[in-house]
Amino acid sequence: NAGVTQTPKFQVLKTGQSMTLQCAQDMNHEYMSWYRQDPGMGLRLIHYSVGAGITDQGEVPNGYNVSRSTTEDFPLRLLSAAPSQTSVYFCASSSGFPPYEQYFGPGTRLTVT
Amino acid sequence: GNSVTQMEGPVTLSEEAFLTINCTYTATGYPSLFWYVQYPGEGLQLLLKATKADDKGSNKGFEATYRKETTSFHLEKGSVQVSDSAVYFCALSDPGSSGSARQLTFGSGTQLTVLP
Numbered sequence: 001n002a003g004v005t006q007t008p009k010f011q012v013l014k015t016g017q018s019m020t021l022q023c024a025q026d027m028n029h030e031y032m033s034w035y036r037q038d039p040g041m042g043l044r045l046i047h048y049s050v051g052a053g054i055t056d057q058g059e060v061p062n063g064y065n066v067s068r069s070t071t072e073d074f075p076l077r078l079l080s081a082a083p084s085q086t087s088v089y090f091c092a093s094s095s096g097f098p099p100y101e102q103y104f105g106p107g108t109r110l111t112v113t
Numbered sequence: 114g115n116s117v118t119q120m121e122g123p124v125t126l127s128e129e130a131f132l133t134i135n136c137t138y139t140a141t142g143y144p145s146l147f148w149y150v151q152y153p154g155e156g157l158q159l160l161l162k163a164t165k166a167d168d169k170g171s172n173k174g175f176e177a178t179y180r181k182e183t184t185s186f187h188l189e190k191g192s193v194q195v196s197d198s199a200v201y202f203c204a205l206s207d208p209g210s211s212g213s214a215r216q217l218t219f220g221s222g223t224q225l226t227v228l229p
Contacts, residue, residue, distance in 0.1 A: 004156075031215070031216075033216055033217075035217075035219075040221055040222075041221060042117075042202060042219035042220055042221040042222050043157075043202070043217070043219045044219075045213060045216050045217075048213060048216050056212060056213065057213075058213055058216065059213075090156055090157065092157075092217075098145065098164070098208035099145030099147075099162065099164045099206055099208050100145065100206040100208055100215045100216070100217075101145075101147060101159055101162055101206075102159075102216075102217055103159070104149075104156035104157040104158070105156050106155060106156045107155075107156050
């Protein structure tokens with residue numbers, strides 16, 4: 001049981017490049033989320049999904065796309081990277097039942113130059 | 114909307130000292146409350162939780178009590194160890210709501226360093 005896995009662990013992009021951050025979970029969780037972590041700001045919700053085929057925006061969705069074609073996978077796409085997207089990205093999953101506690105992956109550290 | 118406010122860090126303590134990290138919240142509904150811990154270079158791990166007023170969550174010697182009257186969920190430990198050095202996040206979810214309110218709203222985190 002691997003829990004929540006994320007790849008890559010580190011990534012450097014140039015401004016304007018695109019990439020996809022991968023996230024997978026093996027707990028059969030309905031809910032999955034993407035957060036970004038910036039110093040002094042805690043974690044902020046980017047996008048989330050409450051099941052396959054269903055996604056919605058969080059607090060800071062601009063510049064990011066998501067899709068959820070399977071229960072297990074929830075990739076995050078950066079369309080045209082900007083230096084403001086330099087951050088640590090965490091994927092999380094939840095059973096979909098109260099109290100909605102979430103289980104986190106190890107994170108992807110992204111630097112945009 | 115929902116929000117979480119944590120005491121500013123960093124906090125530096127000597128081993129075996131008493132720890133308190135303050136957390137207060139505002140919520141439109143009846144939230145569930147959590148403390149997460151992040152060790153260097155790792156993701157967040159759930160430390161403890163409480164889902165209703167006066168509930169006490171506890172784990173690994175850490176405790177926090179859900180105080181609805183003061184909208185607080187302060188984290189405490191009687192005797193910290195060097196291995197407790199980490200960043201601690203207070204968070205809430207709002208199970209009675211729909212959509213993003215069921216996701217976690219985080220405080221800004223408190224860096225704890227414990228010196229031997």
